[in-house]
Structures are given as structure tokens and as C-alpha cells.
Amino acid sequence: MKKINNSGFVLAETLVVTVFLMVIFTMLYRNFYPLIGEYEKRETYNDIDSIYSAYWLKRIIEDPSYKVTDAKKKNCFDTKGYMRFECRDVSANSDKQEMCITLVKSLEVAGCSSNGNDCDIFITKYQLGGNTPDFKSLVKTQDDPMKKYQEIGNTESDKIEYINQCIQDSCPYCLTDPSSVDATVREKIEETCREKADKKVFNTAFQDYIKNLPDYTTPSLNAAKYRVIAIFHHKKDNNNYYSYATIEVIK
Amino acid sequence: MKRLNNKGITTIEVLLCFVLVVIITVSMYSTITSFNQKRLMEQYKEKIYTYKELLTKDIQDDLIQIGLTHAKYNRIIVSSSNTSSYPGVPIGAVVHTVDCDLKDGTTRQLRVYQAFTRAKTRISTNTAANDYFMIEYGPTGSLIQYPIPDLGESPAFPDDSSNTSKIKDLTINNIMIKIIDDQVLSIYIGLYHPELTTRFGIDIVSPIDYIAGGASGANTLFGP
Numbered sequence: 382m383k384k385i386n387n388s389g390f391v392l393a394e395t396l397v398v399t400v401f402l403m404v405i406f407t408m409l410y411r412n413f414y415p416l417i418g419e420y421e422k423r424e425t426y427n428d429i430d431s432i433y434s435a436y437w438l439k440r441i442i443e444d445p446s447y448k449v450t451d452a453k454k455k456n457c458f459d460t461k462g463y464m465r466f467e468c469r470d471v472s473a474n475s476d477k478q479e480m481c482i483t484l485v486k487s488l489e490v491a492g493c494s495s496n497g498n499d500c501d502i503f504i505t506k507y508q509l510g511g512n513t514p515d516f517k518s519l520v521k522t523q524d525d526p527m528k529k530y531q532e533i534g535n536t537e538s539d540k541i542e543y544i545n546q547c548i549q550d551s552c553p554y555c556l557t558d559p560s561s562v563d564a565t566v567r568e569k570i571e572e573t574c575r576e577k578a579d580k581k582v583f584n585t586a587f588q589d590y591i592k593n594l595p596d597y598t599t600p601s602l603n604a605a606k607y608r609v610i611a612i613f614h615h616k617k618d619n620n621n622y623y624s625y626a627t628i629e630v631i632k
Numbered sequence: 633m634k635r636l637n638n639k640g641i642t643t644i645e646v647l648l649c650f651v652l653v654v655i656i657t658v659s660m661y662s663t664i665t666s667f668n669q670k671r672l673m674e675q676y677k678e679k680i681y682t683y684k685e686l687l688t689k690d691i692q693d694d695l696i697q698i699g700l701t702h703a704k705y706n707r708i709i710v711s712s713s714n715t716s717s718y719p720g721v722p723i724g725a726v727v728h729t730v731d732c733d734l735k736d737g738t739t740r741q742l743r744v745y746q747a748f749t750r751a752k753t754r755i756s757t758n759t760a761a762n763d764y765f766m767i768e769y770g771p772t773g774s775l776i777q778y779p780i781p782d783l784g785e786s787p788a789f790p791d792d793s794s795n796t797s798k799i800k801d802l803t804i805n806n807i808m809i810k811i812i813d814d815q816v817l818s819i820y821i822g823l824y825h826p827e828l829t830t831r832f833g834i835d836i837v838s839p840i841d842y843i844a845g846g847a848s849g850a851n852t853l854f855g856p
Contacts, residue, residue, distance in 0.1 A: 433692050480839055
């Protein structure tokens with residue numbers, strides 16, 4: 382009769398299997414855990430507050446009082462693929478420019494100067510990817526990220542123009558009547574504007590948001606040709622977080 | 633007849649197995665506890681999101697679809713002289729009222745009631761847990777109640793072990809209502825939870841008397 386092997390596993394074999402299983406579980410855990418972070422990040426994408434905020438921005442952009450020059454339009458949409466929303470583009474003759482400034486402040490739009498300019502509100506073509514210029518590709522460019530002053534142009538004079546505009550927005554008298562402003566304050570504003578000029582236009586969090594958006598290759602049901610993408614910096618009630626939203630613009 | 637191996641396992645082997653089991657259990661315990669806590673928090677967040685979205689949508693729908701022409705904000709404290717106007721609301725509670733006149737001639741009213749008994753901020757010397765938080769919204773005279781979600785409760789006075797009163801964990805904490813230059817209405821109702829902090833407040837912003845071209849008046853300045 383055949384002799385059955387009843388010796389079972391030796392301790393070493395058991396240990397090897399246990400270690401092997403622990404390694405597998407650890408690897409699984411390490412791969413699974415970042416998904417929670419990803420989920421928490423996405424809670425701030427198109428949440429209800431940001432969507433309604435983007436809706437009111439869309440209403441201003443759709444309003445006839447919001448006008449941009451042909452040169453700006455061409456430079457923005459044909460070259461860069463987007464245009465930054467600014468309250469200075471809302472007709473100063475109507476009280477809507479003043480309302481625009483109050484509204485962007487109340488909506489806590491990120492990046493806005495005190496007079497509602499230079500806001501992190503981007504008007505793009507309706508289609509975000511797979512077209513020319515491709516906004517999604519532009520945002521995710523990592524090698525040579527676009528700096529803020531480069532929204533005007535790539536030369537040194539463009540940089541100076543950006544800095545001067547920034548100073549003008551933060552302190553109207555700093556350029557026209559420098560002696561009326563305290564030297565320390567003036568220097569601080571100039572320093573802040575110089576730093577701002579070299580800042581990246583699109584940060585990593587925004588890149589993540591844009592990466593998660595669809596290309597919108599199917600035309601809009603409302604025949605919208607443009608889209609507004611906004612970043613909000615929530616600071617009310619000691620909060621400090623960013624949220625993002627996009628909505629189509631019928632214009 | 634076949635001879636059975638009756639040797640069993642040695643003490644060292646048993647001990648090693650115990651040690652392994654203990655190590656695995658201890659390492660898994662903290663992970664599972666933290667995941668369970670996370671699950672609970674996600675459940676709470678879900679409840680707050682549902683509540684926040686419902687209320688925000690009801691208010692914004694009126695402001696967008698009908699249009700806001702004028703807004704008025706009022707803040708009063710419930711006292712013995714006016715308590716009859718606020719049945720069921722404890723004396724000392726703060727009532728924030730926003731009257732929104734709409735373009736169709738009707739008025740919507742938002743009321744936020746806030747009364748604390750928490751040790752640091754309690755409004756009276758009584759030791760009963762009568763925290764009261766309520767949001768009401770609707771046409772004036774027929775307001776609909778939006779009770780804030782129930783996300784557990786804690787001792788009302790943690791320093792006083794003889795007091796067994798409990799209060800709800802989710803509270804209306806910080807209310808900031810502003811009408812800026814008669815141009816923008818901003819309503820912030822901060823919801824506070826010890827674990828979730830103030831992250832999930834209700835934030836409603838709307839321009840006042842906004843007359844726009846909108847989609848119907850859209851122009852083609854951007855070109856094709």
C-alpha cells in the first residue's frame with residue numbers, strides 16, 4: 382500500500398507563505414490608499430456652490446455690457462486658447478462693472494485684484510481637448526509652464542507691462558503719484574507684483590481638475606461656443622480650500 | 633495498519649503562531665478602526681451634502697428663475713416680549729431673517745434660528761440641553777422647515793459629569809448675511825461638526841436686481 386505523507390508543513394514553509402501574503406496585502410493597501418485622497422480631492426470639483434457661482438459669472442459674460450477688443454480676442458482664443466475674465470471688460474458706463482467687482486469678491490474667486498481684474502476665471506472654447514489650440518494640452522504642459530506675464534507676451538517689456546498693470550490694480554497712485562504713497566508700502570506692492578509675474582498660470586491642482594474634465598467634443602445642446610472655468614478660494618468661516626467649476630457660455 | 637503521526641505541534645510553533653496572529657491583529661486593528669471612522673464621516677458628509685444641495689437649490693431656483701429685486705436683512709433675539717411670534721423657539725435664540733422680493737411681486741423669506749447651550753457660549757444659566765437650530769424658507773407666511781441633519785450627539789457640559797444633558801453634534805455655528813451696496817446678496821450659514829469642522833457651510837451669493845441680456849440677449853462679439 383502506498384504510504385501517505387502526513388508530515389504537513391514545516392514552520393519555515395508557513396513563515397514563507399505568511400510573509401508572502403503580508404507583502405501582497407501591503408502592496409494592495411499602498412495602492413488602494415491614494416484612491417481615498419483622490420476621492421476627497423474630487424469633492425471640490427463642480428460642487429453646488431461653485432456651479433452656482435460659475436452660473437453668475439456666465440451671466441455676466443453673456444451680458445452685452447461685457448465686451449473685449451478684437452485684438453485681445455484674437456490673441457487669446459487663436460494663440461493661447463483661453464481668455465482671462467476681468468471686470469474691466471464690463472462696460473464702465475453701466476453700474477454692472479461695479480456689481481461685477483462686488484460679485485467676484487463675494488463669490489471668492491481666486492486671484493482677483495481689488496478691482497476685479499486678473500481673476501482665475503478662464504473663458505475657453507466650448508471644446509476643451511482635441512482641437513486647436515488645445516486647452517487641455519496647454520494646461521498640462523509640464524516642461525515649460527506658462528508664467529503669468531506670458532499671458533501678455535514673452536518679451537521683457539511684456540513682463541514690465543504686466544507688473545505695471547498689477548501695481549496699477551493694487552495701488553492706483555503708486556505709478557501716477559508715487560510720492561503720495563508710503564515708500565515701504567510701494568516697495569512691498571512692487572515686490573508682490575514681480576513675484577506674481579513669475580508665478581505659473583496653472584497650478585497642479587488646476588491641472589488635475591482640467592485632466593478630469595471631458596473634451597466636450599459633442600457640440601452643446603444649447604449651441605454654446607464658449608465655456609467658463611473658474612477657481613474659487615473659500616475663506617469664509619476660517620476655511621481655506623479651493624474649488625473648481627465649469628459651465629457653458631452662450632455667446 | 634498505517635501508523636498515524638500523533639506528534640502534534642511543539643510549544644515553540646504554537647507560540648510563534650500566536651505572536652504572528654497578534655502582530656497581524658494589532659496592525660490591522662488601527663487600519664480597520666480608521667476606515668470605520670472614515671466610513672462614518674462619509675455618511676455624515678453625504679447627509680450634509682444632501683441637505684445643503686436641497687436648500688441651496690430651492691433658494692437659488694427662486695433667485696435665478698424669478699429674479700431678486702430687493703433684499704432686506706434683520707436680526708433679532710427672542711425674548712419674553714416677542715416669544716409669542718416664535719412658537720417653540722427658546723428665549724435667547726437669535727433669529728436671522730432675510731426677505732427677498734422677487735420680480736413676480738412675491739416675497740420669499742429665509743429664517744435661521746440659532747440657540748446655544750454649550751458651556752462656552754450658552755445664553756442662559758440653565759443646565760438643560762436646549763440647543764435649537766432651524767432653517768425655514770418659503771413664501772412669507774408659509775415657511776417650510778428644513779431641520780438640520782442629525783449627526784450624533786455629545787454631552788452638553790463635558791466639564792460637569794453630574795449633568796447628563798446631550799446636544800447634537802451638528803450645529804449652525806457662524807451666520808454671515810450681507811447685502812453689499814444693494815448689489816449683491818451673500819448668505820453664509822456655517823454648519824459646524826467636531827470632526828468635519830466648518831467645511832460644509834451653506835453659501836449662497838446672488839446679484840440683486842440683475843437685468844441682463846443673458847442667453848436671450850446674447851451677442852456675437854466673440855465671433856464664431
